[in-house]
Amino acid sequence: MAAVKKAPSTIYGYNSFCPGCGHGIVIRLIAEVVEEMGLAEDAIGVLAVGCSCLTNRYLALDLLQAAHGRAAASAGAIKRCRPDKLVFTYQGDGDAASIGIAETLYSAQRNENFTQIIVNNGVYGMTGGQMSPTSLVGQKTTTSVKGRDPEIMGMPLKISELISHFDVSYLARGSVHDAAHIRKTKTYIRKAFETQMNQGGYTCVEIISPCPTNWHLTPLQAVDRIEKEVLEYYPVGEIKGGAR
Amino acid sequence: MVHINSEKCKACGYCVKACPKGALAFGENVNGKGYHAVTVDEEKCVSCGTCYTVCPDTVFTIEEG
Ligand SMILES: Cc1ncc(C[n+]2csc(CCOP(=O)(O)OP(=O)(O)O)c2C)c(N)n1
Ligand code: SF4
Ligand SMILES: [Mg+2]
Numbered sequence: 001m002a003a004v005k006k007a008p009s010t011i012y013g014y015n016s017f018c019p020g021c022g023h024g025i026v027i028r029l030i031a032e033v034v035e036e037m038g039l040a041e042d043a044i045g046v047l048a049v050g051c052s053c054l055t056n057r058y059l060a061l062d063l064l065q066a067a068h069g070r071a072a073a074s075a076g077a078i079k080r081c082r083p084d085k086l087v088f089t090y091q092g093d094g095d096a097a098s099i100g101i102a103e104t105l106y107s108a109q110r111n112e113n114f115t116q117i118i119v120n121n122g123v124y125g126m127t128g129g130q131m132s133p134t135s136l137v138g139q140k141t142t143t144s145v146k147g148r149d150p151e152i153m154g155m156p157l158k159i160s161e162l163i164s165h166f167d168v169s170y171l172a173r174g175s176v177h178d179a180a181h182i183r184k185t186k187t188y189i190r191k192a193f194e195t196q197m198n199q200g201g202y203t204c205v206e207i208i209s210p211c212p213t214n215w216h217l218t219p220l221q222a223v224d225r226i227e228k229e230v231l232e233y234y235p236v237g238e239i240k241g242g243a244r
Numbered sequence: 245m246v247h248i249n250s251e252k253c254k255a256c257g258y259c260v261k262a263c264p265k266g267a268l269a270f271g272e273n274v275n276g277k278g279y280h281a282v283t284v285d286e287e288k289c290v291s292c293g294t295c296y297t298v299c300p301d302t303v304f305t306i307e308e309g
Pocket of ligand 1: 092
């Protein structure tokens with residue numbers, strides 16, 4: 001029987017993400033877009049440090065493991081050497097907006113020609129749920145046990161809004177908490193990849209994603225939290241380049 | 245119709261919530277990883293593929309017929 005919808009052929013085996021983790025959805029969307037664009041042999045992904053690096057035994061593309069926070073710098077360099085390839089990073093919020101904020105912002109400032117994918121789950125997932133720059137006000141983590149207090153810790157950082165100050169080619173924020181947002185987020189990834197291959201310039205998609213384990217919620221409670229709390233502070237939509 | 249790879253399922257429940265026909269439910273048996281993998285009521289399923297879209301673990305394949 002012919003399959004009308006099946007996992008992309010570049011996804012293999014089992015992923016080791018926790019139940020309900022958004023990383024599995026985002027990786028599938030990237031693989032779908034790469035396959036639909038016919039670029040599976042011509043795509044190079046740069047993995048960050050964090051749960052994003054679990055992708056290295058799940059996605060059959062050429063992948064490089066960058067040092068913590070340096071994925072954007074590595075990707076920009078790869079694209080300069082191989083401008084014919086589709087080059088993207090796959091990073092968490094901690095990697096891209098904390099230790100790697102300099103690499104993120106200077107890639108945008110130089111309008112480097114690659115795509116940055118930032119999975120924003122509001123915590124340092126892999127290391128056990130410490131507060132990240134994007135943890136919400138009041139959010140309890142192992143390093144903000146009474147909840148994030150803006151008096152001491154500042155307000156949650158909006159990396160896409162910071163990037164938007166530069167003259168970049170495409171920028172959007174999506175979410176993977178329900179089917180409609182997942183479909184929309186896929187169109188953002190596709191536009192970012194197409195912009196890179198056609199007009200060129202820096203492109204970025206930030207994606208709001210559940211980390212049920214470190215939010216201490218069930219997967220269904222976690223996606224509910226995104227809908228009711230997270231999207232209010234991190235609204236989704238195209239920020240730059242959407243009209244093209 | 246929908247094909248379920250039970251061994252990949254981690255029982256997150258996203259598909260059970262998202263299915264517009266209420267065709268999905270957690271099964272009685274546990275899979276090799278200890279999860280009550282999702283099962284489908286083929287009478288109710290209309291092969292829309294919403295389960296495929298929300299699944300983080302590529303459990304679903306939608307087939308013709
Ligand atoms: C130089 C360095 N500092 C700190 C760490 C510890 N560390 C590993 S992953 C991580 C943060 C990951 O958070 P994020 O980027 O948000 O990814 P997530 O796991 O949430 O997807 C940290 C701090 C490290 N590996 N290397
Ligand atoms: S710790 Fe969080 S980000 Fe990491 S795999 Fe588990 S749910 Fe996903
Ligand atoms: Mg994170």
